[in-house]
Amino acid sequence: MTDPQLVLAERVQQALATAFGAEYAAEDPLIRPSQFADYQANVAMSLAKRLRRGPRDVAQEIAANLDLPGTVEVSGPGFLNLRFDDAWIAAEAGVMLADERLAVPRELPAKTVVVDYSAPNAAKEMHVGHLRTTVVGDALVRVQEHLGNRVVRQNHLGDWGTPFGMLVEHLLDIGEEAAVAQLEAGNGNDYYQAARAKFDTDAEFNRRARARVVTLQAEDPETMRLWRLFMDATVRYFNKVYTQLGVTLTDDDIAGESMYNHALAQVCDELQERGIAEISDGALCVFPPGFTGRESQPLPFMIRKSDGGYGYATTDMATIRYRVQDLKADRLLYVIGATQALHMQMLFASAKLAGWLPDHVSAEHVQIGSVLGSDGKMFKTRAGKSIKLLELLDEAETRAAAVLADRPNLDETARGEIAHMVGMGAVKYADLSVSHDSEYVFDFDRMLALTGNTGPYLQYATTRIRSIFRGGAHDPAGSYGPIVITHPAERALALQLLGFGGVVTEVGERNEPHRLCGYLFDLASAFTTFYENCPVLKADSEENRQSRLALSQLTLRVLLQGLDLLGITAPERM
Ligand code: ARG
Secondary structure (H helix, E strand, C coil): CCCHHHHHHHHHHHHHHHHHCHHHCCCCCCEEECCCCCEEECHHHHHHHHHCCCHHHHHHHHHHHCCCCEEEEEECCCEEEEEECHHHHHHHHHHHHHCCCCCCCCCCCCCEEEEECCCCECCCCCCHHHHHHHHHHHHHHHHHHHCCCEEEEEECCECCCCHHHHHHHHHHHHCHHHHHHHHHCCCHHHHHHHHHHHHHHCHHHHHHHHHHHHHHHCCCHHHHHHHHHHHHHHHHHHHHHHHHHCCCCCHHHECCHHHHHHHHHHHHHHHHHCCCEEEECCEEEECCCCCECHHHCECCEEEECCCCCCCHHHHHHHHHHHHHHHCCCCEEEEEEEHHHHHHHHHHHHHHHHCCCCCCCCEEEEEEECCEECCCCCECCEECCEECCHHHHHHHHHHHHHHHCCCCCCCCHHHHHHHHHHHHHHHHHHHHHHCCCCCCEECCHHHHCCCCCCCHHHHHHHHHHHHHHHHHCCCCCCCCCCCCCCCCHHHHHHHHHHHCHHHHHHHHHHHCCHHHHHHHHHHHHHHHHHHHHHCCCCCCCCHHHHHHHHHHHHHHHHHHHHHHHHCCCCCCCCC
């Protein structure tokens, strides 16, 4: 085991068991970063009361029983200051260097993780909110797969419902070819608005649209053909966005609302028969316990409207049943806007009530915070026009090219590819580096900066390491080492490297890619300090040169692997 915090936790727990009895072996040792040592353990303070002893006394006893590849010191009211031996750090870094997986443990036993993400609505332009659920969701699936879990992607497209009546009629009005061209080009919003305007003002169109909803629901073949035409063109546009972003979603992952069409009546019947749902004001509702509205009356989770129509809640009940019963999920991740938190909570509670969400399956709403414009409002429009995602991504690349304009020695094709990687890296990293549930302001200048916690900074950090290898005509994939610690900056870098597996595991457990971003940023900073203090190619001995090349190589591999888990590629030069 390489992860320093886990090593310490285990050793302190062993000491607790030896000193106070086996029942203390599972106690959280409260390992924290420390100013005075590598880490500190705070467990003595929390145990003192229970043991009816002074915290310092407890700390002394833990220390006396602690078997550590390093030193321990009791300080203050009962902190245990823990410091690893240099030799241990060097040896563990060597283990990591020799390991293809960079000491990232596999999750055992492997789980089936179903991840619902992206999920744009076909009747509208895909907007930056969907960009963020796409980018965060894609990072989470990459991490889960890397941990060895079986991942099932579910792109729950908004591809069904009453608006499709007017969308199909509008398609007939403007002609199939023109409609397809418009949708493929990403003008879904204009299309929707034109249909909507006619629906509101043109009585004849309105009548046709309503009639079309009926034939659509009856799955009349010609209507289905037109609907599919509409959907295929729309999905071709979504795919352009996915391709440009380098997102792993494919057509096989589409599991839109329409997929559950046939299940909805049955979902409602079953829940009504079993008394889980009841009629209230003509609508069929579940009243999950613990949800109340004003004057504490129970809040309904409405699965069938009084007009007999089904809605978002009905479909989502069907998603849970399908994912648990058919896909055999152990974990369900719903990577969806934070604004839908109440819907998700009521959904999970209703599904529990129905017995569709057994205790061994965890359902998790990964809340995605809104992306704001510089005016602090939802970033949906610019100069009154809705922002087209593909244009936004193009702009990111153009701006990245401008940032790189003064870099020498890059030919034109390389420039184009680099600008693409840097532009996409910048946009994705901005979505990932703040905690997923907080809002942030979309700002090209900030996300493209070559300094600070940005995608381009980390990409640049990898190219700097590559250039060290180029400078010495060394192969960055060659074999170097052994690693020895001769300077505090080497020690700090190696210790930081050892934390990689723990961070990746934690991201998988908590669905928090920003932790990996923070880790990689700290790693790049530790490398900078190392490089400023410890000459690599001009090291004073061959032993040190080998060790420093090995540390550089390990840093490069961890940065590249970490970025890859975030869905970001790094150019060889920039
Ligand atoms: N289409 C929805 C939206 O744009 C997101 C759907 C998320 N998935 C789900 N199972 N509810 O807000």
